[in-house]
Amino acid sequence: MKLRITILLSLLFIITGCFSAKVVQAQHADHHEHCETEHVSMHTSHQVASPAGIMGDHVHSKGSWMFSYMYMGMQMDGLYDGRSELNSTQLNRNYEMTPDNMFMQMHMIGAMYAVSNRVTLMAMVPFLQKEMGHFHTGHQHHQSSMNSAGLGDIKLSAITPLYRKNGNNLILNGGIILPTGSIDVASDGHMGMESRMGYGMQLGSGTTDLHGLISYSGQAGNWGFGSQVGGLIRLGNNSEQYRHGNSAEHSVWLGRQIAFPLTATVRLNSTWQDHIHGQDSNINPAMIATADPYCYGGLRSRAMGGLNLQLGSVLPVSGTFGVEAGAPIYQNLNGPQMGESWMILSAIRISL
Numbered sequence: 182m183k184l185r186i187t188i189l190l191s192l193l194f195i196i197t198g199c200f201s202a203k204v205v206q207a208q209h210a211d212h213h214e215h216c217e218t219e220h221v222s223m224h225t226s227h228q229v230a231s232p233a234g235i236m237g238d239h240v241h242s243k244g245s246w247m248f249s250y251m252y253m254g255m256q257m258d259g260l261y262d263g264r265s266e267l268n269s270t271q272l273n274r275n276y277e278m279t280p281d282n283m284f285m286q287m288h289m290i291g292a293m294y295a296v297s298n299r300v301t302l303m304a305m306v307p308f309l310q311k312e313m314g315h316f317h318t319g320h321q322h323h324q325s326s327m328n329s330a331g332l333g334d335i336k337l338s339a340i341t342p343l344y345r346k347n348g349n350n351l352i353l354n355g356g357i358i359l360p361t362g363s364i365d366v367a368s369d370g371h372m373g374m375e376s377r378m379g380y381g382m383q384l385g386s387g388t389t390d391l392h393g394l395i396s397y398s399g400q401a402g403n404w405g406f407g408s409q410v411g412g413l414i415r416l417g418n419n420s421e422q423y424r425h426g427n428s429a430e431h432s433v434w435l436g437r438q439i440a441f442p443l444t445a446t447v448r449l450n451s452t453w454q455d456h457i458h459g460q461d462s463n464i465n466p467a468m469i470a471t472a473d474p475y476c477y478g479g480l481r482s483r484a485m486g487g488l489n490l491q492l493g494s495v496l497p498v499s500g501t502f503g504v505e506a507g508a509p510i511y512q513n514l515n516g517p518q519m520g521e522s523w524m525i526l527s528a529i530r531i532s533l
């Protein structure tokens with residue numbers, strides 16, 4: 182499994198690398214001289230900002246701050262096994278209950294501070310709200326729901342530019358994710374008996390994780406483009422004797438200024454995650470698929486469209502406000518597992 186992750190990550194790096202090299206060449210041929218010396222911050226040098234959901238792809242100039250707020254909502258529906266959606270007659274009878282739908286929301290506060298022109302530090306603090314509807318297998322009309330909400334896992338990163346010329350930026354981002362989210366959230370079960378909710382309803386991973394990200398972004402006239410590839414590795418098991426799967430993520434995007442200060446963006450985003458290893462003895466895997474550690478992870482690709490507004494043109498601040506929405510175009514899930522049906526996110530970023 183480790184080997185497969187390494188191969189996958191290397192492939193993604195190579196693809197991103199080839200794409201970046203081509204664009205860098207094209208840019209050199211263009212002889213477009215952007216004022217690369219005086220602008221360190223992406224928010225001042227880039228006229229076409231990255232899509233709203235792209236994070237940690239830029240640095241700031243020494244001593245400056247950026248604050249951000251991001252909202253994300255994701256709806257999940259339907260049960261998948263591999264690439265196919267299960268119909269009601271195929272619902273797995275091994276589980277007492279069947280998950281039907283889920284709505285996840287995230288409010289994330291972020292801060293960036295540049296200790297030097299080479300190193301920008303970033304912290305992201307998420308608050309999660311999850312709601313899941315389910316029914317007793319074979320009794321689809323007997324719906325009930327469960328909720329969880331609270332602080333998620335805090336992410337800390339250091340970001341450094343690897344290459345910066347003529348509007349092209351190659352940025353390295355790495356750090357740790359702290360197990361600040363709860364992993365023992367319980368619901369009022371039947372007859373007032375509390376029971377620990379499935380893994381997906383918990384708020385954190387319970388493990389300290391390493392993450393890394395490499396981002397390329399470029400500009401050519403009214404166009405902006407970029408690619409980002411990253412991964413996450415869990416360091417050992419959590420206190421309940423399991424760990425979420427390692428994961429990898431890739432985005433490639435294109436943006437175009439449609440009328441100053443508005444930019445339109447399109448993005449292809451793919452995420453892959455391994456299943457859960459180990460098991461929480463307080464979560465009964467025969468109850469529902471979301472309580473089964475093997476019914477997690479898989480490969481998902483989403484197509485997303487968005488809009489960005491340069492705030493400097495309407496407010497006396499420097500920053501961006503953006504929205505992005507998307508839907509999956511490919512899902513291959515370790516099933517039975519709920520599929521994604523759509524997601525929306527919105528972010529405001531203000532530089533000081």
Ligand SMILES: [Cu+2]
Binds near residue numbers: 239240241247293
């Ligand atoms: Cu920033």
